[in-house]
Structures are given as structure tokens and as C-alpha cells.
Amino acid sequence: MSMPQPNVTGRASLVGAGPGDPELLTVKALRRIESADVLLYDKLVDPRILDLAPAHARRIDVGKRCGRHTLSQAAINRLIVAHAQAGAHVVRLKGGDPMVFGRAGEELAALAAAGVVAEVVPGITVACAAAASMAMPLTQRGYSRSLHLITGHGADDRVPTHDWNALAACDGTIAIYMGGRTLGQVTQRLLAAGLDPSTPAIAIENATLATERRLPGTVADIAALVAAAAVSGPTLVLVGRVVALRRQDAVESAMNEVRSRAA
Numbered sequence: 001m002s003m004p005q006p007n008v009t010g011r012a013s014l015v016g017a018g019p020g021d022p023e024l025l026t027v028k029a030l031r032r033i034e035s036a037d038v039l040l041y042d043k044l045v046d047p048r049i050l051d052l053a054p055a056h057a058r059r060i061d062v063g064k065r066c067g068r069h070t071l072s073q074a075a076i077n078r079l080i081v082a083h084a085q086a087g088a089h090v091v092r093l094k095g096g097d098p099m100v101f102g103r104a105g106e107e108l109a110a111l112a113a114a115g116v117v118a119e120v121v122p123g124i125t126v127a128c129a130a131a132a133s134m135a136m137p138l139t140q141r142g143y144s145r146s147l148h149l150i151t152g153h154g155a156d157d158r159v160p161t162h163d164w165n166a167l168a169a170c171d172g173t174i175a176i177y178m179g180g181r182t183l184g185q186v187t188q189r190l191l192a193a194g195l196d197p198s199t200p201a202i203a204i205e206n207a208t209l210a211t212e213r214r215l216p217g218t219v220a221d222i223a224a225l226v227a228a229a230a231v232s233g234p235t236l237v238l239v240g241r242v243v244a245l246r247r248q249d250a251v252e253s254a255m256n257e258v259r260s261r262a263a
């Protein structure tokens, strides 16, 4: 079987842009963005991050958010391949980490099939960033020994199939990505599987941005709280006993005190 020959002129970098705050980019991500000829980006990538690309870089909005996109995944794959084969350094910028609910695997497969050299630059996934912004551990001795990243978005807008019994029984931390439309059903499934209704939960909208909003509750009422708050930005929901350990208020008031002493 003949293997596709590597295309040595162009290349592709699948880069994690992190959760929003440009300061949460990795140094490697910044370097790749600064050397981009073509930037293909999703809706969730902050405009301040796009501004870090050189003026000559072509910016292409592929419009992806919450698993929906204006271009099909196949069309995005073709665009990355075509620009790389034309000799460009293509930077495919994705919110958070490219390998977490980012369809990076499909893009890597398309690039490999076309013989285009590709690399992956990790980014901070939203679960880690949201927890950090609230000074909340995702795992903690005596509280949670596992972290489960699940999607609430299945095919045809339905709740995906997860092992709800295992999730309810693990006494770990559950991070629900893309739960916008299905959060009520996801929490119902967890409750039906035996998760204690008083288990703390919190929804974080626009984590790490100036517009960040936090809605604390329990697994039993978090879906109603989110619906009542008319959440419109990207939102992550964290469920687990560790949610009660968040210390954002204490951390923020201590930071304010340090700042006012320094001023």
C-alpha cells in the first residue's frame, strides 16, 4: 500500500486557545499564532487572541460553537488541508484544549491522509480554568478521587448515552460540557441513577472572561437556575462534593487587599 507523501511546504498546528482569557494561552500556542499564515478559528476563540496573529495572516471564521458549525467538519478539514498544501502554516485555533470535545482527531486524520505535517498544541480545558477561577479543587482527598468530562450534547440534540449508574456511584467530580439544551435531562439521569439530590453543583458562564457568571446550586436545581438566569454564553456545569470547597470569595477579597496595599 503506498503511503501519502509528506507535504513539506505547508504545515498545520492544531492549537488550544484556552477558555477565553488570553493570558491563559500557553507560550507555545502564542508562538504558533504569531507565525500563522492562515488562522481558522471557532466562535469561542476570544477576538483578543486573534489579534495576536500577524497582520498578513488570513483569518477564517469556521463558526463552530456547541458542536454546531456553519461549515461542516468535512469542509473544515478540506480547508486546513488545502491551505497547508498551498504552502501556508495553518493554525487551527480551538477553544480550550483541541483534544477535549474538539474534533481534533478527525482533523488530524484528514491531515495525515493528505500527507500534511501536523502537530497539536494543548490548551487549558474549561473545566480546569473554571475550577481555577473559583479556587476550587477538581479532585481532593476525602471528597473526590476522579474527574469525568462528559458532553450533554448527543446526536440530534438528544442526551448522549453515558454510564449514569457509574457516574452517580463514583463520588467524583462531573464536568458537563455542552449541556445548554439538555442540562435538565442530564441531571435527571444522574438523580434517577441514585446521585444524592443535595450534591453541590455550579454553572459557570463565560469562565475566565470579565463577563463570567457563577450560578451555585445542587444537582437537583441547577438546571432550573440556569434556565431562570437566561444564560446565553458558553456554560460549564460542575457537579460534585468538591464544589462546596470553592473559595473564590476569600481569594478575591485577599487579592483586592493585596492590590490596595500595593497601590
Ligand SMILES: C[S@@+](CC[C@H](N)C(=O)[O-])C[C@H]1O[C@@H](n2cnc3c(N)ncnc32)[C@H](O)[C@@H]1O
Pocket (backbone or CB within 6 Å): 019, 020, 044, 065, 066, 067, 094, 095, 096, 097, 098, 099, 100, 101, 102, 124, 125, 126, 127, 176, 177, 178, 179, 204, 205, 206, 207, 208, 234, 235, 236, 237
Ligand atoms: C465544543 S466544547 C469545546 C471544549 C473545549 N475544547 C475545551 O477543552 O474546553 C464547547 C463547550 O465548552 C464549554 N465552554 C467553552 N468555553 C467556555 C467558557 N469560557 N465558559 C464556560 N464554558 C465554556 C461549554 O460547555 C461549551 O458548550
